[in-house]
Amino acid sequence: MFLVLEGIDGGGKTTQARLLAEELRRRGREVLHVHEPGGTPLGERIRGVLLASEPGVEIGARAETLLYSAARAQLVSTALRPALAAGKCVVCERYYYSTLAYQGFGLEEDVAALRALSAWATAGLQPDRVVVLDLDPAQGLARVRRSRDRIEARGADYLRRVRAGFLRLAKEDAARFRVVDASLAAPEVFQLILEALADVLP
Numbered sequence: 425m426f427l428v429l430e431g432i433d434g435g436g437k438t439t440q441a442r443l444l445a446e447e448l449r450r451r452g453r454e455v456l457h458v459h460e461p462g463g464t465p466l467g468e469r470i471r472g473v474l475l476a477s478e479p480g481v482e483i484g485a486r487a488e489t490l491l492y493s494a495a496r497a498q499l500v501s502t503a504l505r506p507a508l509a510a511g512k513c514v515v516c517e518r519y520y521y522s523t524l525a526y527q528g529f530g531l532e533e534d535v536a537a538l539r540a541l542s543a544w545a546t547a548g549l550q551p552d553r554v555v556v557l558d559l560d561p562a563q564g565l566a567r568v569r570r571s572r573d574r575i576e577a578r579g580a581d582y583l584r585r586v587r588a589g590f591l592r593l594a595k596e597d598a599a600r601f602r603v604v605d606a607s608l609a610a611p612e613v614f615q616l617i618l619e620a621l622a623d624v625l626p
Contacts, residue, residue: 425453425624426508426549428519429617430590431557432583433575434564435606436613437517440557443614444621445515451626456507460518461495464502470495477577489527489538493545496520500546513626520546521554521593526575529589530582550600553624555617556590557606 427444429437438459445457461471470491474483483491496519507514520542528535561583594601602620606613618625 425513426551428551428554434567435557435559454512463499467495485531497545525589530586559606
């Protein structure tokens with residue numbers, strides 16, 4: 425089983441993914457819990473490049489997209505597919521839908537081209553269910569207690585486009601997606617996630 429948590433920054437993906445992985449283990453399943461970009465040695469190196477605001481280092485929209493896709497391709501081939509083949513449950517914080525939302529809708533790149541690139545990078549691997557943790561961007565940014573990374577620093581207007589992108593993706597693929605109100609307290613959000621996944625959880 426392959427489960428993905430998506431949504432804008434500050435929505436609580438890491439907390440909820442951890443709770444979900446713990447619940448699946450409690451139910452007797454082996455679980456691989458990973459995040460994007462990252463989850464592999466190469467992916468973590470790319471993550472550092474993508475999220476750091478380094479003076480004099482500019483990353484254009486296409487270069488940004490290709491870096492995310494490279495990290496994702498490595499994650500799929502060396503971690504996700506082997507785990508799924510071994511019968512494990514995979515809980516992934518972000519997947520290629522983030523590329524569609526952040527670089528496509530957020531940076532206004534060609535979404536159709538990004539879909540094709542993502543399909544190639546992942547070799548067509550699709551999750552069983554995607555849960556979008558939906559949150560107002562202003563609330564999300566207020567929750568970010570550390571200094572903002574390069575993506576978060578683009579601000580609320582950018583994240584509003586990203587949020588709208590996630591909601592559009594959810595509407596277009598309603599069979600796979602569920603949208604959960606992430607403005608609630610973490611335990612309440614987790615209960616909503618369990619309800620959203622009730623038909624696919626073991």
